[in-house]
Amino acid sequence: MKRATRADVARLAGVSPATVSHVLNGRAEELKFSAATAQRVRDAALELGYIPRAAARAFRYQTSQIIALITGRDPATLKLPVFSEVLVAAIATARDADYFVLPIVVPPTIDDPVTMVREAIANVEIAGVLCDGEPHLHVLGELFAAADIPVAWIAPETPAEQVLGTISLGVDTAAGIHTLLDRIVIDQVNNPLFIAGPDNFNDFTDLLEQRFGRCTRQRSASWLSHAGYEIAREHLQRYAQGVGVLYDFVLCGNDLLASGYLTALEQADIAVPETVQVIGFGGHDRDMQGGRLTTVHWPLATVARMATTTVIDAIASRRQADADSQSQQPGRQFPSPLAKVSLVPAQPVLARTTMPRNYQYLTTKQPTTS
Numbered sequence: 151m152k153r154a155t156r157a158d159v160a161r162l163a164g165v166s167p168a169t170v171s172h173v174l175n176g177r178a179e180e181l182k183f184s185a186a187t188a189q190r191v192r193d194a195a196l197e198l199g200y201i202p203r204a205a206a207r208a209f210r211y212q213t214s215q216i217i218a219l220i221t222g223r224d225p226a227t228l229k230l231p232v233f234s235e236v237l238v239a240a241i242a243t244a245r246d247a248d249y250f251v252l253p254i255v256v257p258p259t260i261d262d263p264v265t266m267v268r269e270a271i272a273n274v275e276i277a278g279v280l281c282d283g284e285p286h287l288h289v290l291g292e293l294f295a296a297a298d299i300p301v302a303w304i305a306p307e308t309p310a311e312q313v314l315g316t317i318s319l320g321v322d323t324a325a326g327i328h329t330l331l332d333r334i335v336i337d338q339v340n341n342p343l344f345i346a347g348p349d350n351f352n353d354f355t356d357l358l359e360q361r362f363g364r365c366t367r368q369r370s371a372s373w374l375s376h377a378g379y380e381i382a383r384e385h386l387q388r389y390a391q392g393v394g395v396l397y398d399f400v401l402c403g404n405d406l407l408a409s410g411y412l413t414a415l416e417q418a419d420i421a422v423p424e425t426v427q428v429i430g431f432g433g434h435d436r437d438m439q440g441g442r443l444t445t446v447h448w449p450l451a452t453v454a455r456m457a458t459t460t461v462i463d464a465i466a467s468r469r470q471a472d473a474d475s476q477s478q479q480p481g482r483q484f485p486s487p488l489a490k491v492s493l494v495p496a497q498p499v500l501a502r503t504t505m506p507r508n509y510q511y512l513t514t515k516q517p518t519t520s
Contacts, residue, residue, distance in 0.1 A: 216249070220255075222286055315489035317460045322495040342401070355367040431448065
């Protein structure tokens, strides 16, 4: 799709290109344009999807090396590995190609994400976009398409579907859990437990119910290890009093919760993994337990690298097409189809808090005798 120009807006609004620039740069009142004229220009720009380019106002021939990373998460969650791992991987991949990543937060409380992002794009020359797959951001697809800005959608779980863009990436978390369950001893599990975090991230209750026929679900007060520790203490106390069960299979929504639960079990002299198997999720904080914690690796960094590389390649293709057009060669057009959906599977990381099928190999290998 060819990006709308100032001249296109001028033709549709019936004004000069200079008038378009003045109105969209906020100078209509200062230069005494009528309210009707100013509104006609804004309406034409909106209809065509025209966005004044920041670099065009500053350095007409400057080539932008900025990739926006738009997240739709609540600001309080940005401290979690879900965001930081994506951001770090995107920054590193972009830097290797001489690009710079600019984070833009558009939380779900924003009534009009299109206007907010439109203003950001108008004030910063953006070459490409990495966009969170949160549903309230899907409306941005048309904005990026109209501005001819390549976009890759990123989701920590199910990828965004039916969105305009280059690619929509997500993580097949269920694949990682299923693979893990296939590799450990679960035949004798009687009381499976899933500890969920305070929000809806990584809820595997249904998956465990399908596998075991039952599963207790408990929501923690936070994602921190102390929350997992307190839950385990409560469970053990109720079990000692004869009013609760001993959960012999514990899957947690992240590694910190699993680490806290594991600490409480060990303080109570409960054998792990012989009596209770404990599993985390994410692979971000396994070092807290010296690498002993079985977990499922959440390939967020892989998704971020793939998305960033895809956007950079798309930018290069567009620039080559522009160069071909300027040299009188037929330039390629870039339609805005629905983004191609791609899943990256999560992978189990077996350690010493579960009983693999080859359990003896992972504990103590006996010396061989000839």
